[in-house]
Amino acid sequence: MATTDSVQIHGLIGESTKIKEVCSILKKIAPYDASVLIEGESGTGKELVARAIHFGSPRKDKEFVIVNCSAFSDSLLESELFGHRRGSFTGAIAEKKGLFEIADQGTFIFDEVGDMSAALQVKLLRVLQEGVFLKVGGTTPISVDLRIIAATNQDLKVLVLKGKFREDLFYRLNVIHLTLPPLRDRLEDMPLLVIHIIKRLAERNKQPLKKVSKDALRLMQEYRWPGNVRELENELERAFILSEGNVIEPNHFSPHLRETNQRTRLNKKFKAPANTSSLKDHKRIVVAEFEKDLIHRVLEQTEGNRTKAAKELCISRQELIRKLKLYQMT
Numbered sequence: 333m334a335t336t337d338s339v340q341i342h343g344l345i346g347e348s349t350k351i352k353e354v355c356s357i358l359k360k361i362a363p364y365d366a367s368v369l370i371e372g373e374s375g376t377g378k379e380l381v382a383r384a385i386h387f388g389s390p391r392k393d394k395e396f397v398i399v400n401c402s403a404f405s406d407s408l409l410e411s412e413l414f415g416h417r418r419g420s421f422t423g424a425i426a427e428k429k430g431l432f433e434i435a436d437q438g439t440f441i442f443d444e445v446g447d448m449s450a451a452l453q454v455k456l457l458r459v460l461q462e463g464v465f466l467k468v469g470g471t472t473p474i475s476v477d478l479r480i481i482a483a484t485n486q487d488l489k490v491l492v493l494k495g496k497f498r499e500d501l502f503y504r505l506n507v508i509h510l511t512l513p514p515l516r517d518r519l520e521d522m523p524l525l526v527i528h529i530i531k532r533l534a535e536r537n538k539q540p541l542k543k544v545s546k547d548a549l550r551l552m553q554e555y556r557w558p559g560n561v562r563e564l565e566n567e568l569e570r571a572f573i574l575s576e577g578n579v580i581e582p583n584h585f586s587p588h589l590r591e592t593n594q595r596t597r598l599n600k601k602f603k604a605p606a607n608t609s610s611l612k613d614h615k616r617i618v619v620a621e622f623e624k625d626l627i628h629r630v631l632e633q634t635e636g637n638r639t640k641a642a643k644e645l646c647i648s649r650q651e652l653i654r655k656l657k658l659y660q661m662t
């Protein structure tokens with residue numbers, strides 16, 4: 333399946349220059365203990381890359397612990413990370429080992445690190461600086477040896493500029509920086525990914541392999557994939573189940589995927605009249621193009637939900653519908 337030019341490290345598949353670059357950095361950094369910050373849109377493979385780093389390192393036989401910072405309340409996250417002494421708070425009926433201790437000598441992943449509260453950022457910084465921490469309610473310092481990987485789909489530097497993320501912690505985490513490219517910027521990887529995902533679906537569902545028609549492949553290459561590889565996996569799973577024969581066709585994909593592509597084609601058809609010389613007309617056209625592009629992108633993000641899109645664009649739903657009609661985007 334993999335061509336001589338393609339790469340496949342710990343399930344990370346691709347043949348684009350961008351993914352090869354990621355893999356080459358990954359191989360170089362894996363054996364070291366330096367902290368890594370992985371940025372990338374949702375579904376671009378941040379967790380997959382974090383796993384590849386861990387399993388390519390001398391820590392591979394120790395624990396790989398991943399904690400989603402946005403999934404816990406502040407106090408719960410603190411007791412999960414540091415553990416607690418018996419009776420340190422209501423409900424702490426027994427002594428609990430924290431995840432830091434469990435991950436000792438292994439790799440620790442802070443997923444969605446941009447969502448970590450200011451209070452916890454201070455505590456984490458202390459652990460990174462001193463390599464020791466106290467259990468909640470505890471007095472004896474516990475020392476741990478961890479390799480830290482942080483992942484986020486936000487721009488952490490922007491959060492630093494906005495004062496929402498500590499600069500000192502940012503520099504501690506950002507020793508090595510990896511940005512994962514969105515799928516739409518590495519469409520060369522699409523055929524390999526499609527083959528890989530279909531093979532897995534066929535195995536999992538105990539069914540023969542299916543082909544993808546040329547039209548279906550074109551549809552996939554024209555779509556912007558805001559949810560990246562995860563969205564591709566979901567769409568292919570849907571198509572695999574809905575296609576009765578052994579060929580996946582465009583009509584087996586979600587309607588929103590087909591509609592978004594149709595809108596993009598319509599947008600491309602909208603051209604500025606060549607014979608207009610008035611500045612006013614030019615301004616109107618430029619504004620219209622800008623608005624259409626923005627509406628298009630926001631609707632993609634909200635998966636076609638107009639109420640959410642209008643909210644995001646700070647206009648009323650009626651105003652959004654009026655603009656969609658005006659620009660023939662419905």
Ligand SMILES: Nc1ncnc2c1ncn2[C@@H]1O[C@H](COP(=O)(O)OP(=O)(O)OP(=O)(O)O)[C@@H](O)[C@H]1O
Pocket residue numbers: 343344345346351372373374375376377378379380381485525561562565
């Ligand atoms: N290059 C790739 N090759 C093969 N599979 C991939 C690749 N990138 C991502 N995937 C697959 O896509 C799915 C999403 O990947 P992953 O969970 O690592 O993304 P993520 O960036 O952590 O997403 P989120 O921001 O939503 O947490 C997984 O099933 C993963 O196996």
Ligand SMILES: [Mg+2]
Pocket residue numbers: 378379443
């Ligand atoms: Mg993830």
